[in-house]
Each structure stands twice: as C-alpha cells, then as structure tokens.
Amino acid sequence: MPFTQEDNSLMDSIIARYPRSRSAIMPLLHLAQARDGYVTNDSINTIAAKLNLEAAEVTAVSTFYTQYKSAPVGEYHVGVCINTLCAVMGGDAIYEAVAEHLGIGNNQTTSDGKVSLERIECNAACDYAPVVMANWEFYDNQTPQSAKDLVDSMRSGNPIPPTRGPKKLPTWKENSAVLAGINDGRAGEGVNAGPATLLGINAKKEGK
Amino acid sequence: MSKITPVLSAAWDQADSFTIEAYKRNGGYQALAKALDMKADDVINIVKESGLRGRGGAGFPTGTKWSFIPQGDNKEHYFVVNADESEPGTCKDMPLLLANPHSLVEGIIIGSYAIRANHAFIYLRGEVTHVYRRVLQAVEDAYKAGYLGKNILGKGFDLELTLHAGAGAYICGEETALLDSLEGFRGQPRLRPPFPAIAGLYARPTVVNNVESVASVPSIIANGAQWFASMGTEKSKGYTLYSLSGHVNKPGQVEAPLGITLRELLELAGGIRNGHRLKFWTPGGSSTPMFTDAHLDIPLDYEGVGAAGSMLGTKALQIFDETTCVVRATLRWTEFYKHESCGKCTPCREGTWWLVQILKDLEHGKGTPADLDKLLDLCENIAGRSFCALADGAASPIISSIKYFRDEYIHHLENKGCPFDPVASTLFATAGGVK
Numbered sequence: 341m342p343f344t345q346e347d348n349s350l351m352d353s354i355i356a357r358y359p360r361s362r363s364a365i366m367p368l369l370h371l372a373q374a375r376d377g378y379v380t381n382d383s384i385n386t387i388a389a390k391l392n393l394e395a396a397e398v399t400a401v402s403t404f405y406t407q408y409k410s411a412p413v414g415e416y417h418v419g420v421c422i423n424t425l426c427a428v429m430g431g432d433a434i435y436e437a438v439a440e441h442l443g444i445g446n447n448q449t450t451s452d453g454k455v456s457l458e459r460i461e462c463n464a465a466c467d468y469a470p471v472v473m474a475n476w477e478f479y480d481n482q483t484p485q486s487a488k489d490l491v492d493s494m495r496s497g498n499p500i501p502p503t504r505g506p507k508k509l510p511t512w513k514e515n516s517a518v519l520a521g522i523n524d525g526r527a528g529e530g531v532n533a534g535p536a537t538l539l540g541i542n543a544k545k546e547g548k
Numbered sequence: 549m550s551k552i553t554p555v556l557s558a559a560w561d562q563a564d565s566f567t568i569e570a571y572k573r574n575g576g577y578q579a580l581a582k583a584l585d586m587k588a589d590d591v592i593n594i595v596k597e598s599g600l601r602g603r604g605g606a607g608f609p610t611g612t613k614w615s616f617i618p619q620g621d622n623k624e625h626y627f628v629v630n631a632d633e634s635e636p637g638t639c640k641d642m643p644l645l646l647a648n649p650h651s652l653v654e655g656i657i658i659g660s661y662a663i664r665a666n667h668a669f670i671y672l673r674g675e676v677t678h679v680y681r682r683v684l685q686a687v688e689d690a691y692k693a694g695y696l697g698k699n700i701l702g703k704g705f706d707l708e709l710t711l712h713a714g715a716g717a718y719i720c721g722e723e724t725a726l727l728d729s730l731e732g733f734r735g736q737p738r739l740r741p742p743f744p745a746i747a748g749l750y751a752r753p754t755v756v757n758n759v760e761s762v763a764s765v766p767s768i769i770a771n772g773a774q775w776f777a778s779m780g781t782e783k784s785k786g787y788t789l790y791s792l793s794g795h796v797n798k799p800g801q802v803e804a805p806l807g808i809t810l811r812e813l814l815e816l817a818g819g820i821r822n823g824h825r826l827k828f829w830t831p832g833g834s835s836t837p838m839f840t841d842a843h844l845d846i847p848l849d850y851e852g853v854g855a856a857g858s859m860l861g862t863k864a865l866q867i868f869d870e871t872t873c874v875v876r877a878t879l880r881w882t883e884f885y886k887h888e889s890c891g892k893c894t895p896c897r898e899g900t901w902w903l904v905q906i907l908k909d910l911e912h913g914k915g916t917p918a919d920l921d922k923l924l925d926l927c928e929n930i931a932g933r934s935f936c937a938l939a940d941g942a943a944s945p946i947i948s949s950i951k952y953f954r955d956e957y958i959h960h961l962e963n964k965g966c967p968f969d970p971v972a973s974t975l976f977a978t979a980g981g982v983k
C-alpha cells in the first residue's frame with residue numbers, strides 16, 4: 341500500500357514534536373504498525389527517507405524493541421504475563437491453557453488472523469495478577485477459563501472489554517495509532533481506578 | 549492514628565479523577581501558580597528542604613539533582629520523566645497516571661520552571677495504551693488551559709511537553725538508555741560521567757526523574773517543605789506509594805509515610821491469604837534482594853532496608869507464601885534479566901545466559917551442591933563488573949535466595965526435581981480449586 345498524502349502529513353506532525361527529527365523514529369514505527377499491523381520494509385524505507393537516515397539505522401532501532409513486529413500479528417494480540425509474580429499466581433497455567441486452546445505457540449497467530457499470542461514480562465499491574473494484556477489493554481485477575489473466553493470472544497468478533505480500559509477493545513492497528521500519539525477520543529472511557537488501586541484510601545475510610 | 553496518608557491517591561476514588569476539571573476541583577494547578585511567582589532557585593530550595601528523594605529506585609535527593617543543572621550556560625535544558633515502570637513487581641506509576649495524570653503534568657511544569665527547561669518529555673512504556681490515552685488527554689487539556697505552551701499563566705514562562713511511547717525494553721528505564729532511546733537509537737546505557745545533568749538529552753543538561761517523584765512536587769509547593777518533612781523518618785522524608793502484590797488477601801496501593809513496616813502494611817492488605825504464611829518477599833522489585841518472615845518489622849525506608857541487606861527500590865512488595873518454590877521464582881526472574889540484557893557488555897550478556905542454564909538444571913534436580921557455589925561465583929563476576937545496574941539486579945534474587953533458602957535448592961537435588969505443586973500457589977487455587 342503506497343503512503344498517502346495523509347500518512348505523510350501525519351508523519352510531519354509527529355516529527356514536529358521533537359527538537360531533533362531522529363527522536364521521531366519510535367512514534368513513526370508505532371504509526372507504521374497502525375498502517376500495516378507490523379513494520380514493513382516499505383515503512384522502514386519511508387521512515388529512513390523522511391529522517392535522512394540509512395534504512396539500516398531504522399532497522400537497528402525497530403529490531404531492538406519487542407513491541408515492533410517484523411511479521412503480522414493478529415487483529416487481537418494477546419500477551420500473558422509470565423514474569424515471576426503473575427506466573428506463580430496462575431500466569432503459567434493461563435498461558436498453557438490459551439496456547440492449547442488456540443493451537444498456537446509463543447509469537448504465533450491463529451490461521452484466521454484474529455488472535456496472536458505472546459509471553460510477556462511484568463506489565464506494571466502485579467496487584468491485579470494474573471494479568472493478560474490484549475492490544476496492550478489491561479485484563480486483570482484472569483483465570484485459564486476467563487482467558488479462553490476472552491480469546492473466543494475475539495474470534496467471534498465481539499471481544500470482551502478490558503478491565504481498566506476503553507469500553508470496547510480497539511484493534512491492534514487502532515491501538516498502535518494511539519501509541520504514535522494520535523488521540524482517539526477514548527481517554528474518558530473506563531474506570532479511573534480498579535479496586536486494588538484503591539486499597540489504601542478504602543482502608544482509611546474504614547478507619548484503619 | 550491512621551498510618552495511611554493519601555496525598556497523590558487522595559482523590560482516586562472520584563470517578564472522574566483523571567480529568568482536568570476534577571484535578572482543579574481538588575486544588576490542582578494552584579501550586580503551579582504559586583511556583584511561577586517564586587524565583588526558580590527558591591523552588592529548587594523548597595524541594596531540597598523537603599527531603600524528597602527519587603522514587604524511581606535509587607533514592608537520590610530530587611532538589612539536589614535539580615541544582616546540578618548549570619545555569620546561565622546559554623544551552624537548552626530538558627526535563628525528562630521516567631515513566632518506563634518495568635521493574636518486576638513495580639506497579640505504582642501506571643495506576644497513578646491512569647487515575648490522576650495531571651499531578652504529573654503539574655509537577656513537570658514546576659520542575660521545568662525550576663531548572664529552566666523549555667521542553668519536557670514523558671517517556672512512557674509502550675505496553676499500556678489506556679495510560680497513554682489518559683496522559684495524552686491530560687497534556688492536551690493542560691495546553692488548552694494555558695498551563696503549557698507560550699507564556700504560561702501570563703508569567704512569561706514557555707514549556708512544550710512531548711509524550712513519547714517506548715516499545716518494550718526494560719533497559720530503557722535506566723536513565724541513560726532512556727535518553728538514547730528518546731534520541732532515536734537502540735536503548736543502551738551510556739558511560740557516566742558525564743551525568744545527564746551535564747550532558748543528557750542531545751548532550752544538553754537534563755534532569756531525569758521518576759513519575760512519583762515529579763508528581764509529589766506540587767504537594768510540596770502547596771503545603772511547604774516542613775509539611776512534607778514532618779512525615780517519614782530522619783533521612784527518608786515524606787509519604788510514598790507502597791505496592792502490595794501476590795499472596796495477600798487484598799493486594800494494591802497504599803500511600804503511607806516512609807518507614808512503615810511490612811507487618812503494618814499486611815494488616816491493611818487483609819493479611820497473607822487465608823490458611824497460608826509468608827515465605828519470602830521483595831522490598832522494592834525483583835532487583836532488590838529478597839527478605840523472609842524474619843524481616844516483617846524492618847522500617848521500609850532507604851536506611852532500614854539497606855541496613856538489613858537489601859534496597860528500598862521501588863517499594864514493590866511482592867509477597868509469596870509457603871506454596872511458592874523459591875527456585876522457580878528465582879529462575880523466572882533470571883530469565884527476565886537474560887531476556888532484557890541489552891547486550892552491550894559481556895559479563896551481563898553472557899553471564900545471565902549461564903545463570904539461566906545452571907538454575908534450570910537445579911530446578912529439575914540436576915547438578916550438584918557445588919553448582920550453588922558456581923552460581924554465587926558467577927554472580928560475583930557479573931554484579932559490579934558490568935556497565936549498568938541491570939546486572940546487579942540480576943544477581944540479587946540469586947544471592948539472596950541461596951542465602952535464605954539453600955536447603956530448598958538442595959532439596960530439589962535430593963528430590964530429583966521440584967517438590968512444589970504449582971497449582972497450589974495460583975490465585976484460582978484459593979478461590980476453590982482450579983477453574
């Protein structure tokens with residue numbers, strides 16, 4: 341797919357956020373994933389040309405960070421936290437259950453292109469362990485069954501909404517655009533805090 | 549008297565707490581107006597006097613860090629917020645930003661004014677889309693309200709604030725790797741000196757501060773240095789966020805003065821999950837040496853935790869009960885460090901790989917007791933001999949778990965495998981069998 345005039349002006353607006361253009365590489369790579377779902381060679385070349393860099397310099401950055409994908413992921417990319425705390429609290433069991441249920445392994449995608457799976461590291465939500473992320477939205481306190489239900493809901497086209505996130509789960513591409521800094525108007529959706537976040541102030545209200 | 553002192557978290561139970569309207573309703577952006585009426589150096593002095601220390605792990609005094617920025621040097625200065633929050637167990641900055649991003653934005657404007665920076669950045673880890681939305685909206689709303697941009701509140705101070713998403717690399721939480729990443733390179737640590745205060749972003753004087761450190765600043769400006777310093781202990785002043793996770797009945801965030809103990813925090817968290825007892829815990833993320841049930845009464849401040857052989861770190865209290873295999877936990881953390889090693893230096897890149905191999909064997913009951921000494925030997929050659937503190941962190945769980953649980957390692961060897969049932973430690977096991 342060729343880059344449109346609109347793509348081009350979006351890229352310019354991202355570059356304008358920084359005192360030096362090279363700093364825009366990361367948001368431009370997120371933008372590339374919003375366009376194509378992953379970082380294509382075309383995108384690498386376009387970003388390089390835009391920033392006056394060699395393609396190899398852009399590739400070097402893109403391959404350093406796990407969030408940039410060199411091959412398509414699913415419309416819904418599911419990450420199961422298997423860092424120690426989540427693993428112990430059930431993350432290992434959840435990962436195994438989902439992998440078996442979908443018949444795919446780490447960094448693989450279902451044949452219908454709907455769901456991909458990844459073992460992820462601590463996602464700063466340990467007080468909601470075990471944690472599953474989908475398109476980098478929070479699904480707190482999961483079980484093997486709830487995670488299987490989640491991926492089923494994705495395959496049937498009506499994903500269960502995140503626990504702390506927008507009302508409806510955006511697609512991988514839509515959320516990649518957000519990470520490039522494009523406001524999708526959904527900041528006001530969803531809870532302001534989950535129950536664990538409120539532990540201290542609730543205890544205080546109870547006179548503790 | 550209550551041990552809980554909600555300041556940052558005070559309004560988190562209001563449904564619209566993340567909006568600019570709610571923040572202002574609760575007194576937000578008044579500290580900004582006050583700060584802009586002061587001399588920049590006076591703002592730095594108040595923060596110094598408050599005793600605020602960096603909440604990102606190392607506890608360096610925030611006001612002192614700000615005072616290192618050379619003034620009158622005719623160079624651009626930059627203010628950079630570290631919102632990478634990736635240290636395993638650490639989960640305070642993300643809920644803070646979800647519930648109240650404006651406390652950070654206000655802190656950034658005050659901090660930038662103090663160090664005379666006209667461009668600030670928030671480096672937010674990329675794997676938290678909804679947090680990104682909330683912060684982006686907060687920044688846009690602050691621009692609209694005249695708190696960012698040109699001639700802020702008519703006081704002649706200009707500030708641009710750029711939100712930047714990371715893309716999944718723990719090492720980018722290390723401040724110099726973060727700066728390289730923000731400049732558009734692979735995120736690898738830089739040699740120090742020069743420190744960021746002299747040559748940081750684009751080789752210009754730069755402050756890098758943790759989210760919680762910066763978000764604490766408006767409360768200090770509003771209420772005064774003495775108010776802040778009246779909380780906490782002699783050298784660890786103020787309130788802070790403690791995060792409890794794992795085998796407790798009610799995990800979550802508690803804001804309390806520095807120096808509270810785990811025993812006191814557990815009481816607020818409903819205790820260790822019913823029918824179980826505390827086995828081991830981290831005081832401040834996986835990079836801080838673990839503690840056991842012998843450490844329940846240690847004051848959780850920089851000095852108290854340090855004297856007991858660990859570090860306060862990020863105050864990420866990961867709690868594990870007796871159903872948890874310490875060898876499994878240690879191996880998993882070690883796999884994390886191996887995965888996240890940026891590869892720049894040999895002891896860390898190769899060493900973490902070997903640590904994983906040996907630990908894997910031990911978990912499966914293969915190897916000999918001599919392998920424990922080999923592990924410790926390797927740790928000695930990695931920690932303190934690598935380029936950055938990631939490698940020190942990698943050694944922490946291994947050294948401390950062998951110190952407290954050598955018998956359990958040996959038991960794996962005698963048993964020819966792990967004696968624990970992983971199901972027993974899951975959340976759903978407590979909820980009545982595996983679902």
Ligand SMILES: Cc1cc2nc3c(=O)[nH]c(=O)nc-3n(C[C@H](O)[C@H](O)[C@H](O)COP(=O)(O)O)c2cc1C
Pocket residue numbers: 601602603604605606607608610630631632633634635718719720721722723724756757758759761762936937938
């Ligand atoms: C491997 C590694 C990861 C780190 N990750 C973070 C992080 O995610 N967030 C953070 O604020 N500090 C992190 N730090 C500490 C930063 O280097 C730095 O000390 C801190 O951001 C300074 O802010 P403060 O003075 O406000 O604490 C990390 C350090 C290391 C060595």
Ligand code: SF4
Pocket residue numbers: 719736737888889890891892893894896897934935936937938939
């Ligand atoms: S210690 Fe590890 S993470 Fe740090 S610079 Fe060396 S290889 Fe990179």
Ligand code: FES
Pocket residue numbers: 421422423424425426427461462463464465466469471636637638
């Ligand atoms: S260990 Fe899973 S979110 Fe922290």
